[in-house]
Amino acid sequence: MSWEYDIPKIVFGEDAIEELNRLKGNSAFLVTDGVINKLGLVEKVVQILSDNQWNIAVWDCAEQDPRVSSVREAAEGMRNFCADIIVALGGGSVMDTAKAAWALYAQPDMDLTALNPFEELGVREKAKLICIPTTSGTGSEVTKAVVIREDESGRKFATINPELVPDLAILDPYFVKDLPKNLTAWTGMDALTHAVEAYTSSWKNAFSDACTMKAVKMVFEWLPKSVADTSDMDARGKMQVAACLAGMAFSNSQVALAHSLGHSLGSVLRLHHGMSVGMALPYTIEYCCTDEDTAKYYAELAAIIGIVGKKPETVARKFAEAIRVLMEKIDSPTSLKAAKVTKKKFKEGLNKLVEYAMMDAAITMSPRNTDSNIIKRIYMAMFDGEPIDF
Ligand SMILES: NC(=O)c1ccc[n+]([C@@H]2O[C@H](COP(=O)([O-])OP(=O)(O)OC[C@H]3O[C@@H](n4cnc5c(N)ncnc54)[C@H](O)[C@@H]3O)[C@@H](O)[C@H]2O)c1
Ligand SMILES: [Fe+2]
CATH class of the missing domain: 3.40.50.1970 (Rossmann fold)
Known part of the structure; x- marks a missing residue:
C-alpha cells in the first residue's frame, strides 16, 4: 500500500x-x-x-x-x-x-x-x-x-x-514577537499534543515520526524559555519551527483522543484550543498506555527527554507526569478547576461535553477504545486533576 x-x-x-x-x-x-x-x-x-x-x-x-x-x-x-x-x-x-x-x-x-x-x-x-x-x-x-x-x-x-x-x-x-505569555504557553501545548498524538496514531509513518521526535525535543527545550522571556527571539523562532514540524506530523498521521476532548471543551466551555488539548494530553496518555504497543510509543518519546525504564507503561505514566510539570512551569492549567471552570458550569456542561467528544472525528483514532461512560470519567478526572488509573 x-x-x-x-x-x-x-x-x-x-x-x-x-x-x-x-x-x-x-x-x-x-x-x-x-x-x-x-x-x-x-x-x-x-x-x-x-x-x-x-x-x-x-x-x-x-x-x-x-x-x-x-x-x-x-x-x-x-x-x-x-x-x-x-x-x-x-x-x-x-x-x-x-x-x-x-x-x-x-x-x-x-x-x-x-x-x-x-x-x-x-x-x-x-x-x-x-x-x-x-x-x-x-x-x-x-x-x-x-x-x-x-x-x-x-x-x-x-x-x-x-x-x-x-x-x-x-x-x-x-x-x-508580541504573542502574550498565556497564548505562547497554550499554543505551545497544542504543538506538543499534535506531536504526541501523531506518534501514537495508527496512521503514523517514518516521515511523521521524524517530525514528531524533533518537535517533542524542541518543545521541552524551548517552550519554557519562550514563556519565561517573551522577548527571547531565538526561543520564539525555535517554537515556530517545532509547531510547524508537529503540524506536518499530525496532518499526515492524525490526532486522537486529547483532541476530541479538547474540541468539545472549546465548543461547550469556550476554552482556548491549545489550553484544552494540552490539559487533556496527560490524562489520555494515562488512559491509553495500558495498550502495550501504545505504551512503547510513549516510552520512545519519553526517552527523548531523558525518561527511561524497563516497563513501557510505567515510563509512559512518568512521561504524562513530565508533561504536567512542563505545564506548571509555563502556567498552563493541568485541570479544569485550575482553568477556573466552576463546578456548576462543569456539571451543567458535562453531558454536552461527552456528546460532542463522542461525535468528534479524532476519537476514531484513539489507540484505546472509549465509550460515553469512559469519556465522562476522564472529564471528571480532568476537572479535579486526578491522574487516570482505569
Ligand atoms: N487546521 C489545523 O490544522 C488546526 C490545528 C490546531 C488547531 N486549530 C484551530 O486553531 C484555533 C486556535 O488557533 P490559535 O491557538 O492559533 O489561536 P487563535 O487563532 O484562536 O487566536 C487566539 C487569540 O490570539 C490572538 N493572537 C493571535 N496572534 C497573536 C499575536 N501574535 N499577538 C497577540 N495576539 C495574537 C488572536 O487575535 C486571538 O484573539 C482553534 O480554532 C483550533 O481548533 C486548527
Ligand atoms: Fe490542536
Missing part, C-alpha cells in the same frame, strides 16, 4: 516575510483578525505587497474558533475581489477561516459541514494560499485540516482535505 505526505513550501527565519516579493499575480486578499490588525502586523505584509504593485483587500473579521457564517463572509469577499492569492495572517482561527473560505471560493454551493477528504475542490483554479502564522502551535500553515464551528450549536468540527494544504508557509519570528 502506498501513502502520501503532503506539505507546502516552507520559508523560515528572520526576514522570511521577504519571500512575498517573489509572488506573482494581481489581487491579494488578506485574511486576519482585529487583534492582529491593531498590533500593526498587517502593515508589514501590505507594504511588501504594495511595493510589488498588488491590489490588496484586507478582511480583518476572522473570529476566534470561526463559525461557518463567518467563513462564508470571507469567501464572499474573495469572490467579489477576484482574489488570485489569499494571504492568511494570524493564528489557527485566521488560517482555518482562510482555508475553509478558499474551499467555498472554489465551491460556493458546498455545505461546509459536509467537507470531507475525498471531495474534489479545485481550489488552485481560483487562488493560491499563503499562511503567515502569528501563533506557534496549530501548525495550520502546513496542514490539510480545518476546524470550524456550527452556527446553531456552537459545536467545533474538524475535517481534512488534501487540497487545503497551503501553497506557502512563512515562519517569520517578527510575527510572533
Whole structure:
C-alpha cells in the first residue's frame, strides 16, 4: 500500500516575510483578525505587497474558533475581489477561516459541514494560499485540516482535505514577537499534543515520526524559555519551527483522543484550543498506555527527554507526569478547576461535553477504545486533576 505526505513550501527565519516579493499575480486578499490588525502586523505584509504593485483587500473579521457564517463572509469577499492569492495572517482561527473560505471560493454551493477528504475542490483554479502564522502551535500553515464551528450549536468540527494544504508557509519570528505569555504557553501545548498524538496514531509513518521526535525535543527545550522571556527571539523562532514540524506530523498521521476532548471543551466551555488539548494530553496518555504497543510509543518519546525504564507503561505514566510539570512551569492549567471552570458550569456542561467528544472525528483514532461512560470519567478526572488509573 502506498501513502502520501503532503506539505507546502516552507520559508523560515528572520526576514522570511521577504519571500512575498517573489509572488506573482494581481489581487491579494488578506485574511486576519482585529487583534492582529491593531498590533500593526498587517502593515508589514501590505507594504511588501504594495511595493510589488498588488491590489490588496484586507478582511480583518476572522473570529476566534470561526463559525461557518463567518467563513462564508470571507469567501464572499474573495469572490467579489477576484482574489488570485489569499494571504492568511494570524493564528489557527485566521488560517482555518482562510482555508475553509478558499474551499467555498472554489465551491460556493458546498455545505461546509459536509467537507470531507475525498471531495474534489479545485481550489488552485481560483487562488493560491499563503499562511503567515502569528501563533506557534496549530501548525495550520502546513496542514490539510480545518476546524470550524456550527452556527446553531456552537459545536467545533474538524475535517481534512488534501487540497487545503497551503501553497506557502512563512515562519517569520517578527510575527510572533508580541504573542502574550498565556497564548505562547497554550499554543505551545497544542504543538506538543499534535506531536504526541501523531506518534501514537495508527496512521503514523517514518516521515511523521521524524517530525514528531524533533518537535517533542524542541518543545521541552524551548517552550519554557519562550514563556519565561517573551522577548527571547531565538526561543520564539525555535517554537515556530517545532509547531510547524508537529503540524506536518499530525496532518499526515492524525490526532486522537486529547483532541476530541479538547474540541468539545472549546465548543461547550469556550476554552482556548491549545489550553484544552494540552490539559487533556496527560490524562489520555494515562488512559491509553495500558495498550502495550501504545505504551512503547510513549516510552520512545519519553526517552527523548531523558525518561527511561524497563516497563513501557510505567515510563509512559512518568512521561504524562513530565508533561504536567512542563505545564506548571509555563502556567498552563493541568485541570479544569485550575482553568477556573466552576463546578456548576462543569456539571451543567458535562453531558454536552461527552456528546460532542463522542461525535468528534479524532476519537476514531484513539489507540484505546472509549465509550460515553469512559469519556465522562476522564472529564471528571480532568476537572479535579486526578491522574487516570482505569
Ligand atoms: N487546521 C489545523 O490544522 C488546526 C490545528 C490546531 C488547531 N486549530 C484551530 O486553531 C484555533 C486556535 O488557533 P490559535 O491557538 O492559533 O489561536 P487563535 O487563532 O484562536 O487566536 C487566539 C487569540 O490570539 C490572538 N493572537 C493571535 N496572534 C497573536 C499575536 N501574535 N499577538 C497577540 N495576539 C495574537 C488572536 O487575535 C486571538 O484573539 C482553534 O480554532 C483550533 O481548533 C486548527
Ligand atoms: Fe490542536
